[in-house]
Structure formats: C-alpha cells, structure tokens
Amino acid sequence: MRERDVADLLDRAVETVTLPPGLATRVVARSRARRRRNLALSVGAFAVVLAAGVALLPLTRPAGTGGADRAGSSIDPALSGITGAGGRPVTADQVVASGRTGAETLVVVRRTARAEERALGGQAAEVWAVPDGGAPRRLSDYLSYDLGCAVGDEVCAAVRSAGDGLGLTVAHRSGGRLFVLVWAPAKRTVEVVAGGVPHQVGEASSGAVVEVVAEDPYEDVQVWATTTADGKRYRIVWAPGAVLND
Template sequence: MQIQPSVIHQSGRALCRSVAATVGLAAAVAATIATPTAASPAPPTAAQEGRDDPTPALLVRLSADLKRTVASDEIIAAATQLGETLVALRRAPNAGDSSAGFKASSVWAARGDGPFRMISDYLVYDWGCFGDDEICRESRPDLGYMAGHRLSDGHLLMLVWTPAGRPVSAKTAEGATMERSPGVRGWVMWARTRQPWQATVTVTRSDGRTYRLPHQPGGIIDRQP
C-alpha cells in the first residue's frame, strides 16, 4: 500500500494544529490559575456591628455624674443621637423577675454636655416574646435589649443591643423605616412617630431567620433628663 505525500502533509498540518490548540489551552489554564482572585471583603468592624467598647471618656463622665465608678461591663448599650446620649446600665433584677430568668436595667440620658440623669429606674429585658414568634422563643434566653425615649419634639429614640452583633432594623407604626447608626455599644434608631408603642424592632439571626423584640412594661420612656 502506497501512502501519498499529500496525505502525510495534510496529517502533519492537522497534528500541528492539534498541538497548537493544546498549547493554547494550557496557556489559558495557566493564565487563569496565575490570575489573582479578587480579595474577599473585610469583615465588619466592631463599630459597624454596633458592639464597640465604651470610650474612657464616657466611663469617666458617667462615674462623675453617678458619683460612683461605672465599669465597662455594666453598660448594656450606649449611643448618641439628636443631641442626646442614652445609656442602659445593668442592675440586679427583683426576686420575681430573677426567678423567671429576666434581666434588669436602669436607663440614663444626657442632653449635649449636660449631666446624666436617670429616666428609668427599672426596666426588664430578655423577658418574653410575641405569642406567635417561634424564632424568638428558640433564641431565648439572649434576645437583646431595647429601650425607647420619646423626645419633646416628637422623635422616638430606640436604644438597642443584640447578641453577637445581630443586625437589627425598626419601623414606626406609620410604616417608616427608622434611621440607624452604631453607638459605642449597640445601636440607636430614631424617627418621628405619634405611636411610639407601635414601633417594631426586628432582629436577624446568623441563619437568616428573624424575630421581634417586644416592648417591655415601661419600655417607652417619656421622662426628660
């Protein structure tokens, strides 16, 4: 059997094309591997999550106004907005609340650079859930903290802290989303509303499911500092 030179020539060209294609594919793969991937976004800072530590200046100021040493771990939440600084401090719950597993706080407020004055002597938290909120019941006992202060100009300030920096949002009874900013610990949210008791605060867990923080007795405070 005689093989024609043209067949050899054509086969050689086909082989060259095949080798070139293989080399080109290898080069493309190598380039893909060598190309650095985009850097992953940096995790949120403590301040962005609303869980930064209180500043020494705040502790000094509180200690001076309360006439005792206030330690950092006493502060549940603290934030400043609309010219007012709100601070929630841990306190011992009464016997009944303690036996039920509830926690307690006092709430302090200061206008501008003025002194801190107590606006609520006793406010419970981690105390309950809405009846139909199964996610809330699953999340107990550490649900979070919420206290509202109604200002004389019609604004409602909501001081909120959540475990592990869980994201939080709030809406007024009128349907408006409340503004939000991180405090030195926790969050502060604010909006004008005529029905402060109807404001809803929603917490998002790490698994994406949500629950609502219910208003505790006395949780919307009218007293001014």
C-alpha cells in the same frame, strides 16, 4: 417610673392575672387603666404580665449582655457622674448599650433584676441620659429585658431557650423628636419598623440609635432581630416603661 409611664403600661395590661408577690403593687399602685388588652401569658403554674402580647418562657441557660456603643458614641460613665447602687460610680463593663440621641447620649446600665424575673431568666437595667456638657439624669430606674417573646413567635422562643439573650429596645422622646435605642447580641442584625417605614439598623451588640416618626411607640414601632447564621427573624418586644418622655 413616671406617672404617665404607669398609665401607658396600664393601658396594655389585662384585667385579671396572677402576678408574682409585690410585682402588681410596684407597677400599678395609685394608677387606673383607661383601656385594656387581652393577653395570655403563662410560665409554669402562674402568669405574669409585663408588656402587651408577651409570653414569658423559662431559660435553660443565663441570657447574654452587651457592651459599649459600636458607633463611637460611647462615654465613660464613671467620668460622667452616673452612679449605681450605694452611690458608686458606674464602670464601663456595667453598660449594656449606649447611643446618641440628639445632643445627648442615652446609656443603659445593668442592674440586679428582681428575684421573680431572674427566675424566668430576665435581666434589668437603668436608663440614663447624659447631655453634652451637662449633668446626667436618670430616666428610668428599672427596665426589664430578655424576659419574654411576642405570643406565637416561635423563633424568639427558640432563640431564648438557647440562652444567648434576645435584646432590648428603649424609646426616648425629647424636644419633639423620637429616638429608638436598640441592643441585640452579636451575630444578629436589627431592623426598626415605625409606622410601616423600615429602618435598617444593622449590628447592634453595643447599642445603636435610629430616629423615627411615631405617635405611640408601643403601637406603632416594632423592633426585629435577625440571626446572621440562619436568617431567622424574631421580634424584640417592648418592656413596661421602655418609652421615656422628657
């Protein structure tokens, strides 16, 4: 995670919480918070802070995952130079989501989540950018998802407890443009609201991208998923480090 990403995260962290062993040092080492927001997050006997206004809840079953880009912008990561653990080429079944962001493709690749996050039912991924005709670059080596709900979002809590996964969202600012890549499990539609302006994304079980205008995605952009079976709506929260800047 870049230093400026760490600073953004610290802006959204609470001053006093109890964190799983080692998590605090990984996230806040050598950084200082400029402003703080009160968050109340609890799971069992301890609290974990991962994003502003996010409540962590235990899962009854493992969460789901996604596949390749539905809009035809998917790439074969094994042929594009994306590598995983041990330098091995990443295969298509490791891709959670992908989508076009200008002249490149954003690819979210599944990776092993940390033990304390797995215990809460969370998952993790890396984020890569593959420019047209260029070498891929890794924008983030660790992004948490399926880990929590906005405080008070009862629909999200119910969906999460069913074990089908919640979704993820990544913002990428490049060349003065802001793109939001979203993923949600099948049988759900997605809406992105940026600065009060709604963007209907639709189904995004393989990933979908929308270009928006926003100064601070953490503050100005909300991502909502609606279940097609019963029309229930919940918010897909931002994870720490989910806003990536070139």
